[in-house]
Amino acid sequence: MTTGFRVYRSNGTYINLTGYSNYGALYFGYTNNQGGGRRGPGSENFIVSSTSEMTLYGMGALRNDFVNFTPGYPSIRSMQDIEKEISKFIRYTGIFGNTIAYDGISECAAVCFAANPGAASDYVVTDWSKAPNSYIFTGKDRNGKDLDGLYIPVKKAYEMWSRGGEFMKDDNGNYTPIPSGTVTAGLYWEDEPGLIKSIALEGTGENAKIKVLVNRLKEGNAVVSYRVNDQVYWTWHVWVTDDPTVNGSTYRLGFEKDKNGLSVTDWKWMDRNLGATSANFLGNDWHKSQGLHYQWGRKDPFPAFGHKDGTMYEISGEIGNMRNQYAVYRTGSTSSLPVKYRGNLYPQDNTGYDTPSGNIRYSVQNPIHMIIPPLYVRKYNETVNNNGEDMFVQNSAKIWYHQRYTTWFSKQKYRNEFSTDASKNVAWDLWGDTRGGKISDLNNAQLAEESKRYAMKSPYDPCPCNWRVPSYYDNIGSHSNDNNASPWGRIGGVNDVDTFTSDPASS
Structure with missing residues (x-):
């Protein structure tokens, strides 16, 4: 395997450098049996063209599966050797002299003149x-x-x-x-x-x-x-x-950590609601x-x-x-506001999608449309085929309650649902939940560390730069599992449990 020079533009695109070889076929770096011997860096001449803005990211070549022409060189190169060479070429751009001193260990210190010692590539991929x-x-x-x-x-x-x-x-x-x-x-x-x-x-x-x-x-x-x-x-x-960042509260619970597990010291709330x-x-x-x-x-x-x-x-x-x-x-x-129903049940008034990706893409292209799930109505003792959708249900006491099986963007309420153990349910994660939609619990040794650590800001977060929604998901299956990871400081209460599908006459 051989690799050569590329020139990267600031937007991440690149061109291959044009060049010509001193040995015939154009190889950039270490190969065997070229010109009667093993070729090293500096064997080729390069011409930069077709770019006005560039970053020189690395140079050199890797050889891993060539025929063993010379007994002194193995045909298969070790991964350690390859990683060492990659590291060397990314760390600095070298100007190599006529030498046989390279031994794979020394970094060419004696005979390799560094154009910019210790420099790192300035090509950074921005997300x-x-x-x-x-x-x-x-x-x-x-x-x-x-x-x-x-x-x-x-x-x-x-x-x-x-x-x-x-x-x-x-x-x-x-x-x-x-x-x-x-x-x-x-x-x-x-x-x-x-x-x-x-x-x-x-x-x-x-x-x-x-x-x-x-x-x-x-x-x-x-x-x-x-x-x-x-x-x-x-x-x-x-x-x-006016600036909403000046007089915000600095209240926090004290256990908050960033994505790397380091304690957060600059925690702050805005002094008002968004907008x-x-x-x-x-x-x-x-x-x-x-x-x-x-x-x-x-x-x-x-x-x-x-x-x-x-x-x-x-x-x-x-x-x-x-x-x-x-x-x-x-x-x-x-x-x-215009209201659209998720799915295909209502002609002219639906999104056309039951999948999360379909409805989220729809919401991006129709940001003023409020999206709601279809809702069936079932009177007491009435049999209704609700097609897996939400229902407004009447119980024996003639009390109406809402059974929620879905969300505005998905016909499936949870990403993963466990009917035998609700605490294992995994919610959809659109706003950067601390544990990606899994239950949080500071009293559980296995969950506490992740429950304290904030995730990266979501691409769908509505907050301005340097701010994020204080999102988390907690206590979806147990009355005894206190809501102790809430960024608002609230602890406990039956309302922490997901009982939307329960009958209020018996729950």
Whole structure:
């Protein structure tokens, strides 16, 4: 096996270097029986071409399965030898002289001149799926300088549709990357008229950025869309407010750890709900402290359509005009958010999918649609084939209760369900659960360490950069298993147990 030079651009693409060999066939590095002997580094000449921005990542070659032309060289190279050579070439770029001193141990220290001793590659793969889905705009940068707007890179959209994890694949298990076509950026909705002054797209393809100019005299929320051929492929929440990070509480339980198991010392809460433009519950603008609404697991906000004092507001943008369903109707406005049913039961009013990936992809492309499970109604003693869906059931005492078998995105309530031991159930994990949907318990020696350790922020987390939803999943099967891992500090109680399918007359 032989390998050669590649030149990497900052976006991760690469070209192979052109070159010519001093020995005939173009081999980069160590091979046997070339020009009468074993060839080493420096045997070839290279020409860099076709790139204006590059990073030299490594050089050299590996030989692992060549015919043993010379008795002194084994035909199969050890993995230890290969790893040593890889490490050496990645650690620095060497300029090699005419020597036979290389012995596989010395790192060529005496006769190898390091162009940049100790240097590491500056090619770093950035995981754009972890980029934020929302941005705070306070009108100032971190140094206090006035700003007129912000830029939103669209690369996250391309990352998610190309390799964003299991929920971004179609029902056949394949990614469907964003196609080429007519690209636009727009104002999907805003809850304060005139909040966004303009939206423009700068650049092309996945390297484009959305330029959002904001009216600094206003506060409120907006959602910005990125479309190809008029189809939404991603949206971002722009939150225009005073800085919500300054006066937040630093309360914590004290056991919290990061993903590496190190104690968290800079724990902090925001001073308000996401989307709120006031942190005050008394005084001026107290009614604007409510914020936005979120459907669990989704990245996009829903407008509340009303403030805490009972006053109502509407949103407008690409979605048209929408108001609270109890507000006075105005021509051109809809009465409420559009609601879609998961699955295929209701023509014209469904998502068309029962799978998590199908509905999550649908939610990304239709962020203003509230998605709910189908609901069957069963009167007492009535036989109903509910097709595995949720039911509204009447018991012998004529009391109605909700039996929940599903979620908004899946006909299967749990990722893994154990009918004989509910404590082993594994919930769906969309917002970065501490244990990936498994039960948490600080009193269980086998579970305590993972229960304390926060997972990575989810690609669907609705929080701005440097913030995350304090997500966890606890006590799904036992009244005796206290809810002691809650980030809100709550402990115990029967409401911690998943009893949604129980009959209230007997439970």
